Structure formats: structure tokens, C-alpha cells
Amino acid sequence: MALTAETVKAGLSQVERTLDGTGLAYTKLDVSGKEVASLEADVLSPYAHLRxxxxxxxxxxxxxxxxxxxxxxxxxxxxxxxxxxxxLGALAYFQALDLSENEVASLEGLNLPKLTYLNVASNKLESLAGADKLAAVQRLDVSKNALKSFEGLGAVPTLSELVASGNAIESLAGLEGATGVTSIVADGNALVSLDGLAAEALGKLVSLSLAGNQIADVAEVAKLAALPALKSLTLADNEVAGGDEYRQEVLVVLPRLQVLDGERVTVEERREANRVAAERAEEAAAAAAAAA
Incomplete structure (x- = not known):
């Protein structure tokens, strides 16, 4: 059914002062689960102060x-x-939109210049093309779509948190424009390689979660050493996480790491990793000298 005036009146709540400060008005409307098939502008327009x-x-x-x-x-x-x-580009204050569990297949043509949060999880996206039009976005959730890479994301310098779990992402290419991102969650994808994480693009990345991918070798993990701000890493349910001395080997190649798989790195773990790294450096230097 179409949204009716009666349904709107029943769902109104939260009286607050209007944005222009001239009076009081309802600011919240909840019509969830009301079998509404269409929203009618003429029914909504009398409630211009809804937030x-x-x-x-x-x-x-x-x-x-x-x-x-x-x-x-x-x-x-x-x-x-x-x-x-x-x-909704004409809305001067619009900042947050949850479109998860819908049928959105494209982000092309976006016109949401003030939006800081967009959730399009569990839709039909195969590309992030168009996301660069989100000029103010800080949090973006594109999990559980059909993405194979981050190509199309474009320049999104305001983006701080990116969630892309449960896709089919095979490459981290396409993140070059996310220069301000501090947290990436890409669990449950198809990543084998960690190429594409350049320091000049992701120099502010603090937390990276890649649980449930197909990363098999510490040599891939070592590529993350290029990220100067990285402090927290999750690799649980990857092949590499089942290896002997897994935590030690990761700390050898990523000595600045503070949290691994949700567990804080202990003083003892760091000391042992530093010792192993120093021994290997000495052995490499000796081998190089002998070969000279």
C-alpha cells in the first residue's frame, strides 16, 4: 500500500525545536514493517521538520x-x-542513509554531497564506480555484494571506515584514492595477494581485517610493512594463520603491530620477534659478506 496520512501520524514521535529555532515539531517518523509499497511526497511534505x-x-x-x-x-x-x-542532493542536512538488503546494482549517478554514512550491504553491486561522488562520506559499508575488487572507488579523501566483507574481492587494487582511510574490513573474500597497499595511498591505515581469505604465506603479510600507521591486523581463518610460529613470524615482518587477531601483542612476543629478526639480519649480512 502507499504511505497514508494515518500511517504517518501513528509513526510520529520525538518533539524537538525546529532547525530555524522558531517552534517545536515532530522530528522522527517510524513506519517500519507497515507493508508500505511507496512513499508519497504529498503525504510527507506537511512534516517538513522531520529529521x-x-x-x-x-x-x-x-x-x-x-x-x-x-x-x-x-x-x-x-x-x-x-x-x-x-x-537527495537538494537536502542540505542529509548525512546518513541505510540501504542495506535492497536491490541496488549501481552507485553511478550519486548525488548525495553531504552524506557521511552510506550502508549498501547485501545488495547487487558488482562495481564501486560512482562512489567518488560521495564528497563527504566517512563510513561506507559495501559488504555482501558481488564485488571482485575496489576498482571504481575513485578519490574519496574523506573516507575513514570501509567495510567490504563477504564479497569476492581478489585484489586490493583501487584503494589509491582512499587517502584518509583508517580502518578496512574485508573479511570473507578471495584475497591471495596483498599487492596494492601503497604507503602513499594508505598512509593513515591503522586497522586492517582480512579474516577468512586465502592468504597463505608470510611473504604476502610482509608487504604490509609499507603501511606506516598499521597497528591492528586480523588474519584469522587464512592458511597463513595455521603455520608454525605464526604470531612470531608476523611480528618479525611487522614489528610495529600492536594487535594481531584481536589479541594485544605481549612484551615477550615482541622481544622474541625482535631477537629472531636480529639473528636473521646478522645471518643475511654474513652471507652477503661471504659472497662478496
Whole structure:
């Protein structure tokens, strides 16, 4: 059914002062799970001071009517049937959009210049092309789609947190434009190699979670040494994590690491890793001298 005035009135709550400070108004509307098939602009427009909209668990196919809410800050539209990200560029305050569990197949044509949080998990994305139009995005969740790489992400210097678990990502290429990212979660993908993590692109990356991939060798892990800010790494459920002296070997190649697989590195672990690294350096130097 279409959204009705009666359904809206029943879902209103949270009276606050209006953004212009001239009065009081309802700022929250919850019509989740009401079997709503369409949002009607003429039904929403009388509530121009709404800031928070919850409409999850319906059968919405389009959300463009939200443009009738000039004070809107956030919208939760997860678990609907929406196939395209709505054009809400005219909304001056709109910052957060949850479109998880919908049918979005493309991010092309995005017009959400003020958005800081976008959740498009569990959709039908095969590419991140168009994401570079998210000029203010700080948190982006693209987990459980059909992505094979980060190609198309483009320049997103404001991005701080990227979640891309449960895809089919085979390469970390495409992250070059995420120069401000501090956290990446890419669990449950198909990564074999860790090529593509350049320090000049990911110099601020502090936390990297790659659990449940196909990384088999510490030599791949050693490539992460190029990331100067990396402090936390998760490699659980990769082949490499089952090797002998796994934690020690990772700490040998990543001596700045503070947390591995959710466990803080102990003083004893760091001391032993430093000792092993020093021994190997001496052996390598001796071998080089003997060969000279």
C-alpha cells in the first residue's frame, strides 16, 4: 500500500525545536514493517521538520519522495526493494542513509554531497564506480555484494571506515584514492595477494581485517610493512594463520603491530620477534659478506 496520512501520524514521535529555532515539531517518523509499497511526497511534505526516518522492512522500490523533507538528517530504508540510490542532493542536512538488503546494482549517478554514512550491504553491486561522488562520506559499508575488487572507488579523501566483507574481492587494487582511510574490513573474500597497499595511498591505515581469505604465506603479510600507521591486523581463518610460529613470524615482518587477531601483542612476543629478526639480519649480512 502507499504511505497514508494515518500511517504517518501513528509513526510520529520525538518533539524537538525546529532547525530555524522558531517552534517545536515532530522530528522522527517510524513506519517500519507497515507493508508500505511507496512513499508519497504529498503525504510527507506537511512534516517538513522531520529529521529521522525509519522505513525498513517494507516493499519500497523508490525513495525519491524523501526529497520532500528538507530537514532530513538520516533515513533507514534497509530490507526493501529499492533498485537505485535516490537523488537527495537538494537536502542540505542529509548525512546518513541505510540501504542495506535492497536491490541496488549501481552507485553511478550519486548525488548525495553531504552524506557521511552510506550502508549498501547485501545488495547487487558488482562495481564501486560512482562512489567518488560521495564528497563527504566517512563510513561506507559495501559488504555482501558481488564485488571482485575496489576498482571504481575513485578519490574519496574523506573516507575513514570501509567495510567490504563477504564479497569476492581478489585484489586490493583501487584503494589509491582512499587517502584518509583508517580502518578496512574485508573479511570473507578471495584475497591471495596483498599487492596494492601503497604507503602513499594508505598512509593513515591503522586497522586492517582480512579474516577468512586465502592468504597463505608470510611473504604476502610482509608487504604490509609499507603501511606506516598499521597497528591492528586480523588474519584469522587464512592458511597463513595455521603455520608454525605464526604470531612470531608476523611480528618479525611487522614489528610495529600492536594487535594481531584481536589479541594485544605481549612484551615477550615482541622481544622474541625482535631477537629472531636480529639473528636473521646478522645471518643475511654474513652471507652477503661471504659472497662478496
Amino acid at each position: 529521522y526516518l525509519m522505513a525498513s522492512g517494507n516493499s519500497l522500490e523508490d525513495a525519491s519522495a524523501l526529497a520532500a523533507l528538507p530537514s532530513l538528517l538520516s533515513a533507514d530504508l534497509h530490507a526493501n526493494k529499492i533498485a537505485a540510490v535516490p537523488d
